[in-house]
Amino acid sequence: xxxxxxxAILVTSLATFIxxxxxxxxxxxxxxxxxxxxxxxxxxxxxxxxxxxRTIIFPAGVLxxxxxxxxxxxxxxxxxxxxxxxQNYVYxxxxxxxxxxxxxxxx
Amino acid sequence: MINRQxxxxxxxxxxxxxxxxxxxxxCFIAIGALLKNLGFNIQESIFSTMLTYALPGSLVMAESLxxxxxxxxxxxxxxxxxxRLYPMAVSLFPLMMHKNQPKWKYYFSCHFIAVSAWxxxxxxxxxxxxxxxxxxxxxxGSATWSVAVLGTFIGFYFSxxxxxxxxxxxxxxxxxxxxCMMVGASKTIQITLSVILGTILGPIFYFLxxxxxxxxxxxxxxxxxxxxxxLNVS
Numbered sequence: 115x116x117x118x119x120x121x122a123i124l125v126t127s128l129a130t131f132i133x134x135x136x137x138x139x140x141x142x143x144x145x146x147x148x149x150x151x152x153x154x155x156x157x158x159x160x161x162x163x164x165x166x167x168r169t170i171i172f173p174a175g176v177l178x179x180x181x182x183x184x185x186x187x188x189x190x191x192x193x194x195x196x197x198x199x200x201q202n203y204v205y206x207x208x209x210x211x212x213x214x215x216x217x218x219x220x221x
Numbered sequence: 222m223i224n225r226q227x228x229x230x231x232x233x234x235x236x237x238x239x240x241x242x243x244x245x246x247x248c249f250i251a252i253g254a255l256l257k258n259l260g261f262n263i264q265e266s267i268f269s270t271m272l273t274y275a276l277p278g279s280l281v282m283a284e285s286l287x288x289x290x291x292x293x294x295x296x297x298x299x300x301x302x303x304x305r306l307y308p309m310a311v312s313l314f315p316l317m318m319h320k321n322q323p324k325w326k327y328y329f330s331c332h333f334i335a336v337s338a339w340x341x342x343x344x345x346x347x348x349x350x351x352x353x354x355x356x357x358x359x360x361x362g363s364a365t366w367s368v369a370v371l372g373t374f375i376g377f378y379f380s381x382x383x384x385x386x387x388x389x390x391x392x393x394x395x396x397x398x399x400x401c402m403m404v405g406a407s408k409t410i411q412i413t414l415s416v417i418l419g420t421i422l423g424p425i426f427y428f429l430x431x432x433x434x435x436x437x438x439x440x441x442x443x444x445x446x447x448x449x450x451x452l453n454v455s
Binding site: 133 | 238239240241243244247251255260261265268269272273274275277278279280281282283284285286292295296297299300303304305306307308309310311312313314315316318327328331332334336339385386387388389390391392393394395396397398399400401402403404405406411412414415416417418419420421422423424426427431434435436438439440441442443444446447450451
């Protein structure tokens, strides 16, 4: 590795904290009923959705080795479990892990 | 100081039936195992989670270290990936602002801005009086942060017992959990459209610029959703 782990951790935490702190500072003059707040709310949800979609379709880490089809199957089945379980968050989440491990083990 | 009653009310949210604790913990187990494989020791792994406390940022740092990226490269890559935390903070802190609360609480607790804590707060803030929301938030943040640190610890020491299939299972768990929470939160036209457009545009923009895809997808998708929602109301 070309850079020390210690400095990599420091740089990573600094790069992460900047966005959080700037958000906290700049939100001070914004009222929760304002249009600006509503707009930022939309930006936040859309950004999160983009992040999740990218994580599933163009993953980093170990998910790269799972086939595209297996990832899509797991996500679709998990959403089915989510709706069947009356929008419970735990069942589809646990199901997704078991399903992904099983698919990659047997296929 | 911090109101204990509301702090613990927030802290206990991780024990709720639909708590993100299991999903979050499993994801950080995967991170702990990944960091160990990269050559981190236990102190470095724990400090990485404590100081960063953002999954995508940790993943980007790990990938960058693997390919021998410079510190500047790591800084920029993590900043781009975690820039999503900015609109998340702006859309959360106005809900908690109260003139009788000291400013340090807000600056200190911004470190807890992460998807799981943010989604819990967004769905529960109305149950807490505005003055105490910041204490409630610090409770939620402390709880999810503790789970992340514990998960990293477990992942580091149990990584040799986890095979690749199990690691894949742990890795898919977090996006599925977040996806379900987002679908569950889609109760207005603006939020529903934001989620749908972000999901579509994020991967599309990946072809143009992998580094900027999340932000571009979020900004363009969120802005379109906002205007459509406003037109619909008027």
